[in-house]
Amino acid sequence: HWSRICERLKVEVGEVEYRTWLRQITVGPVDEDEITLYLPTRFLRDWVRGQYGDRLGTLWNAEVPAIRRVELQVARPDAAPVETVGEDAPTPDIPVAHARPPTLAAAPAPVEEPRQAEVRSDLAAPLDPRFTFDTFVVGKPNEFAYACARRVAERPSSPGFNPLFLYGGVGLGKTHLMHAIGAELLREGRVSVAYMSAEKFMYRFIAAIRSQSTMEFKEQLRSVDVLMIDDLQFLIGKDNTQEEFFHTFNALVDAGRQIVVSADKSPSDLSGLEDRLRTRLGCGMVADIHATTFELRISILEAKATASGVMVPAKVLEFLAHKITSNVRELEGALNRLIAHANLFGRPVTLEATQDVLHDILKAHDRRVTIEEIQRKVAEHWNIRLTDMSSARRARAVARPRQVAMYLAKQLTSRSLPEIGRKFGNRDHTTVMHAVSRVTELMEQDPAFAEDVELLRRMLES
Ligand code: ADP
Ligand code: MG
Numbered sequence: 113h114w115s116r117i118c119e120r121l122k123v124e125v126g127e128v129e130y131r132t133w134l135r136q137i138t139v140g141p142v143d144e145d146e147i148t149l150y151l152p153t154r155f156l157r158d159w160v161r162g163q164y165g166d167r168l169g170t171l172w173n174a175e176v177p178a179i180r181r182v183e184l185q186v187a188r189p190d191a192a193p194v195e196t197v198g199e200d201a202p203t204p205d206i207p208v209a210h211a212r213p214p215t216l217a218a219a220p221a222p223v224e225e226p227r228q229a230e231v232r233s234d235l236a237a238p239l240d241p242r243f244t245f246d247t248f249v250v251g252k253p254n255e256f257a258y259a260c261a262r263r264v265a266e267r268p269s270s271p272g273f274n275p276l277f278l279y280g281g282v283g284l285g286k287t288h289l290m291h292a293i294g295a296e297l298l299r300e301g302r303v304s305v306a307y308m309s310a311e312k313f314m315y316r317f318i319a320a321i322r323s324q325s326t327m328e329f330k331e332q333l334r335s336v337d338v339l340m341i342d343d344l345q346f347l348i349g350k351d352n353t354q355e356e357f358f359h360t361f362n363a364l365v366d367a368g369r370q371i372v373v374s375a376d377k378s379p380s381d382l383s384g385l386e387d388r389l390r391t392r393l394g395c396g397m398v399a400d401i402h403a404t405t406f407e408l409r410i411s412i413l414e415a416k417a418t419a420s421g422v423m424v425p426a427k428v429l430e431f432l433a434h435k436i437t438s439n440v441r442e443l444e445g446a447l448n449r450l451i452a453h454a455n456l457f458g459r460p461v462t463l464e465a466t467q468d469v470l471h472d473i474l475k476a477h478d479r480r481v482t483i484e485e486i487q488r489k490v491a492e493h494w495n496i497r498l499t500d501m502s503s504a505r506r507a508r509a510v511a512r513p514r515q516v517a518m519y520l521a522k523q524l525t526s527r528s529l530p531e532i533g534r535k536f537g538n539r540d541h542t543t544v545m546h547a548v549s550r551v552t553e554l555m556e557q558d559p560a561f562a563e564d565v566e567l568l569r570r571m572l573e574s
Contacts, residue, residue: 113175114139120171125164132318133160138187145180147172150187155321157184162351236306236336239298243291249415251408254285257399261289261372265296268303268338268370273397275361275371279378280401283439286374289401290340293372303337310346314353334363340372344393348384358389365392404440405566409433412440413447420451424461431463432470434523435477437573446473481524481572483517483535490517493568502537515547516565522548524572 122130136156140148149168151157160168161184169182245265250258257278264276278286294305308316320329333339339360347354364371375382379394404412410433417424428450436443453469454461467474487501494513501514514536521532522544529541536544555562 113172117168117171117175121164121167124167134164140185140187142179145178146183147176147179147181148183148185150185152187153321153324154186155326157186159321159352160184162355163349237308237312239291239294239307240287241295243288244295245292247415247419248285248288248292249408249412251405251411253402253404253408254280257285257289257401260397260399261293262296264370264372265293268297269368273370274365275373275393275396277379277393277396277398278372278374278401279376279398281376281403281439283441284401284404285440286401287342290342290372290374293338294340297338304335305338305340306333306336307340307342309342310344310353310357313341313357314347314350317353317356330360333360334367336364336369338370338372339364340374342374344373344375344385345377345382348382351386354386354389358386358392361389361392371396403570404437404443406433406437409437409440409443412443416444416447417451420447422451422454422461424450425463427463428461428466431466435474437569438477442473442477446470449473483521483525483527483532486520486524486572487517487535489568489572490514490520493564502535504537515551516568518544518547519551519565520569520572523569 118130118134121134125134133156136151137160138150140150142148151160165182165184168184169180172179172182245258245262248254248258257280260273260276261278263270264273267273278289280286290307294307297303297305317326317329320326341357347357361371373393378398378400379385379390382390382393385393410429413424413429413432417429424447432443432446436446450461450466450469453459453465459465488498490513491498491501494509496510496513500510501517503510505511518532518536521527521535522529525532527535529544533539533541533544551565555565
């Protein structure tokens, strides 16, 4: 039974977690409706109970209906050999006291240094030297987060800024800002900084448990002036690590040290984190990084193109900023590829070359938005009839939304101008072209109008 349950667990939790935690379980006696499982240390027992206790119960019950409860115990090393259940012997390859967590084994320096040293040596992950405040392009969507980050770098542990909680979608600059804080503080050289992802935090913690050096791990963490933990959402469902983080957090804040945390959602939306942790996370400064705007994307592209020394025409930058709206990472990736190509072949960057070189990326970013959808949303937004999208009416109240819909159709779909024209009551492609330039113009002149259009775009894109 146990080996079947193990197979299930392996699939459910993944090979890594399985080997790290569950493989250490040995099966003990059954007493009426309760089965005892052993783990080598109290800590492991608590951990397994916290993370997998319920699941183990359910799986055992499914396998052997008479078993209704699972008792987890610490097996003393001198304990008598455990009884077996049914005809299944306990899995032979059990106590893994010598095994290293596989994820750590996969880290760059693979082998035989003592585990304690490993935990002690590089507590924090190195900072990426490219991620500084200087290279961070500031715009509306990120100016608040940027200002908070700068403030923390200048005066860590200021009241009201501790913890600093940065949140936002993927690739919008959270890690960049954290590294920038770190770089700035280290440049001043006055404080000790530890930066690591929440995932790394967990694996460090696990490694510490396994090498029985949790005290050292805690001491190290609690000795830094600034602790930064990236992508905290990773700790959802990892109750024991959360618990540990919570204590570290409290110890540091109480001692007047600075904490910086990032996540993909605000503290209140991080369901799955313990309430008391969420509460504390929201106690300092919470700053969100919004999705990029067209303007910010252009600024970022300009900055990166300039830094590369390759001449990229404004048309190409605009094209990219229109097409790749998901996040900065992808935008940057696309530009980097263009630049690499230009350098490699010594050819100037043109719009045609761009479409060619980035063919696959652009295709992936082609919105699957239909023109019909665009027409519907735009008509709703300005409260006109859908049929007016194709009607001949020229009243401004109708014509303007129609132009916006054409503009958005051009931006968000890969349809050609004639194709778009056909969908708007068989209009000519020059009419569409005119609509696109008119809307572009108006957006420049009228911020409120621009906001409307951007809003529509965002709604259609999501
Ligand atoms: P996140 O951690 O939010 O997922 P990152 O910080 O890793 O995002 O950012 C992804 C990439 O985009 C990085 O290379 C980063 O330098 C770049 N980036 C993001 N925002 C900006 C910005 N405002 N200015 C310059 N580069 C940025
Ligand atoms: Mg990140």
